[in-house]
Amino acid sequence: MKTNPLSMQLKLDPDDFLPASNDEKQSLVVMRESVSFWKDGLRRLVRNKIAMVSLFFIVVIMIFSFIVPSFYPYRYEQQIKGSENLSPMEYSEKEIARKEAGEDVFPHILGTDKLGRDYAIRVMMGSRISLIVGLVAAAIILIIGSVIGSVAAFFGGWVDIIIMRIVDLIYTVPDILLIVLLSTVMKSPIEHLAEKPGFGWMQVLGPNMISIFIVFALLYWVGMARMVRGQILTLKQSEYVTAARALGASSGRIIKKHLLTNCIGTLIVVTTLQIPSSIFTESFLSFVGIGVARPTPSLGSLASDAVNGFGTYPHLLFIPALLISLIILSFNLFGDGLRDAFDPKLKD
Amino acid sequence: MLKYIVKRLIIALITIFAVATLTFFLMNAVPGGPFQAEKSISAQARANLDAKYGLDKPLFQRYLTYMNDALHGDFSESLKQRGRSVISIITTKFPVSARVGGMAVLLSLIIGVPLGCIAALNRGKALDNVIIVLATCGIAIPGFVICTLLLYFIGAKLQWLPTYGLSSWKHYIMPVISIAVYPTAYITRLMRSSMLDVLGQDYMRTARAKGLSQSVSLFKHALRNAVIPVVTYVGPMLAYTITGSMIVEKIFTIPGLGSEFVSSALNRDYTVIMGTTIFLATLMVLVNVLVDIVYTIIDPRIKLK
8 A cells, every 4th residue: 555655644563563472571571680779889889999999908907907916926015125216127136146046036127116115016006096996986976976967857846956056066166175175084984984893895995095985976976967967857858758657657767767778878988987087086186195095006196206206217207107197098088989889969 | 137147146155155164164074173283382382272263162153253254354364374364375376376377278278279170170181180189198198297297308308498486487388388288188179079060050051152261151150159168168177277286386386376275275274275265166156157158248149047
């Protein structure tokens, strides 16, 4: 039949209306597994070279600060008489004599300090302390900040107003002052508490370190709380919150199961970025002399001790300074990588 | 607008009052007092000193006395630096810190804003990567590391610049640089991300489409919109910086407010702690009100309510 090319009539082919064959049905079945939020983010993270290199550095530093010291031949508080102020890889006269007698003397890879303590193990212990402070402080801040932030956003009204006023107040008070005051206020009660049975673990960490944690917990939850509040203010308008409420879920359950799980990407990123900033603050505090108590070294106190003699022994300052910068840099870059991978707003 | 500012100032007053109260009770909760550390004096002399400064009275009465005096503009004398009033300490030390800090903020704006723009305009290219790496390093390196490195290489090894005091313009270079590194890096990153955000907006395409040149659209449209997050950051940063960075002041022996503040906190010089805290808190809230006003000038769409 001749067809008019200008006709508006549909040209239908009867073959299109036959029942689908099995082959055709098969082609519609989704063969690939659906990519979950985690897998998708992880795949992006692994592809990010900078983040992977930083992760590698973080792992190496962790191995050196948590595993290597347990079988290192020197201890961090051990003073070796006669080997004061050695430069890296140098041996003292005594040690040379011992070496000549056929003994195996482990070299002081980074030299020793003015009390004859092996510097390599002190730096390792110092980074252990700094890492512990960073990780624990970030965990504490994550818990307090997310709970307070979500409560403020979810309940709104006067709860929100009071919490946000407190946040503003903490932002206004100079934090150095609060840190100095709080750590001196808390010192003696915590020392007291640590002597009681059941609180022996406090001795392991040292009362000073615990007061640092408490200070961080009291001061730095505000940033996290603001972040979480902002997220949840938008999330609580979502339909699934209304649905959950209609099904009779309690407020606590909605916050825990629906709201916080939905901003988990932000939580991870902010927590990761909190680690370097806690390490930064701790090193600053130790540098000023109100951080971790002696003889426990932290990277900040090592650097601070080295400042006085750094004209003569510059390596004592450069090593901890370099390490602090490296740790903070790796955590920052890794955190940026996490954000690029997990933040839904940055997806394109 | 005026109503808003008045409202903000009232809230600011309440905040300062709350900060002062909090600080007063917190600092008195610490066991010991300003004269405990001085071992040379007898118990009787210490009691006399406590009586002279009213430290033997009940805490709440002291609080009322202090607040009453402070409202009348009397911030009393320092407990440790005999015969110097808190006001004179602040007025002699603050200008020193403010000069160094103000220059540092200026420097970080002059370098940070253009650098962030350049990075955003060259997104993904080598220049962008170099700037990002530099900025990340600037954020990661603690201030005392920068100070000591500068001191060691430029001050001690090369002897290009003097290492302590503030007697000539040369003395300012190293402290200003050490303070400026962190904010410069931060502003660069902030500027880059907000510039990228703005460049993707529809009004930028409109500006180019209606025939505006690259530079006009960039300076008149993009920069003005992109600079808002920077203003938010610079406000509080300015308040902190001009009151002095204690690390930098300690390392370069600068007689500023920052080191005074920390040493007073460590020495329990109660009146100086209170005075400097109230001063800093006032500065902080005023700057925040100022930042809000600056918003409306930069972006007329923002209305203060």
